[in-house]
Amino acid sequence: MPFDRLLNNVQSVINELENMVVESMMEVKEEIIDLNTSQLEVGKLSTGDTIEPEYVFDSYSKLKKSKGSKAPFGVSDLKLEGDFYSGFETSKLSEGLELSSKDSKAPELERKYSKDIYGLTDKNKSEAAEYIKPILINKILNGIIK
Amino acid sequence: MESLNRIEVSDIIDSSVNVELSLLAQHLESIAASLNAISKNVINKVDNGITR
Numbered sequence: 001m002p003f004d005r006l007l008n009n010v011q012s013v014i015n016e017l018e019n020m021v022v023e024s025m026m027e028v029k030e031e032i033i034d035l036n037t038s039q040l041e042v043g044k045l046s047t048g049d050t051i052e053p054e055y056v057f058d059s060y061s062k063l064k065k066s067k068g069s070k071a072p073f074g075v076s077d078l079k080l081e082g083d084f085y086s087g088f089e090t091s092k093l094s095e096g097l098e099l100s101s102k103d104s105k106a107p108e109l110e111r112k113y114s115k116d117i118y119g120l121t122d123k124n125k126s127e128a129a130e131y132i133k134p135i136l137i138n139k140i141l142n143g144i145i146k
Numbered sequence: 147m148e149s150l151n152r153i154e155v156s157d158i159i160d161s162s163v164n165v166e167l168s169l170l171a172q173h174l175e176s177i178a179a180s181l182n183a184i185s186k187n188v189i190n191k192v193d194n195g196i197t198r
Contacts, residue, residue, distance in 0.1 A: 003174070007171065007174045007175060010170055011171055013167060014167045014171065018155050021158050025153060096152050098152045099152070099153075100151065118150070118151035119152060120153060125153065125157045128158075129158045132158050136159070
């Protein structure tokens with residue numbers, strides 16, 4: 001490879017780096033969605049706090065537990081039929097990606113439990129980064145040696 | 147302020163990646179300059195040999 005081209009490729013990678021990261025994120029969007037819904041399953045917001053408010057009736061909390069809820073007793077997991085979870089989607093932004101659910105109950109759940117039902121805890125962001133890094137490294141190397 | 151419902155570029159990489167790539171570019175520029183100097187030197191020597 002001509003030396004000038006190699007140098008130009010490195011400069012292009014520097015200029016395109018943010019976009020490469022976002023593209024890499026989009027390639028693992030299903031894994032990112034799984035991380036988000038797995039937080040909700042155990043009753044956690046992206047802040048790491050417990051989802052609030054708790055259920056009003058103990059009888060309902062018992063019912064949820066009997067149906068296998070992994071969230072602590074009384075804590076919502078936002079899951080009954082699973083439509084809210086299966087409606088999860090990602091939107092590509094210039095600086096990253098945004099999580100939301102296209103389920104019809106989403107606006108109501110956001111009002112009740114806050115928009116922090118979307119997004120990842122710091123621990124899960126680190127896990128997402130582990131999925132993203134090999135893809136990103138590949139993009140950087142391909143960009144340099146193309 | 148960072149929105150919690152987003153995963154941002156800064157969550158995945160820090161500025162050190164950019165710094166490393168910039169250093170790589172600087173190294174490559176320096177190597178290119180050395181190669182240029184070497185090739186000019188070789189050309190001069192060949193020219194001198196021809197014209198001697």
